Amino acid sequence: MKLLSAVVSTLSISPFTGIYNYVPMNDQSTDVYYFSFSYEIAISSIINLALFLFLIMPLVV
Numbered sequence: 001m002k003l004l005s006a007v008v009s010t011l012s013i014s015p016f017t018g019i020y021n022y023v024p025m026n027d028q029s030t031d032v033y034y035f036s037f038s039y040e041i042a043i044s045s046i047i048n049l050a051l052f053l054f055l056i057m058p059l060v061v
Contacts, residue, residue: 002057002060003053003057005057006049006052006053006056006057007049009048009052010045010048010049010052011045013044013048014041014044014045014048015041017040017041017044017048018037018040018041018044021035021040021044022037022040
């Protein structure tokens, strides 16, 4: 049950962090590399899942 809770929390938070970090095409500067929206979601989901599994899940009784 804790594992399912960690996965659901990760999947619900990752899109919000991807939207927060995304820079629209009109606001992008030249000669600067910006990550795509799907990359932002993938990386944030990996980071969030690691945080939930190893830091938050052991704290929940």
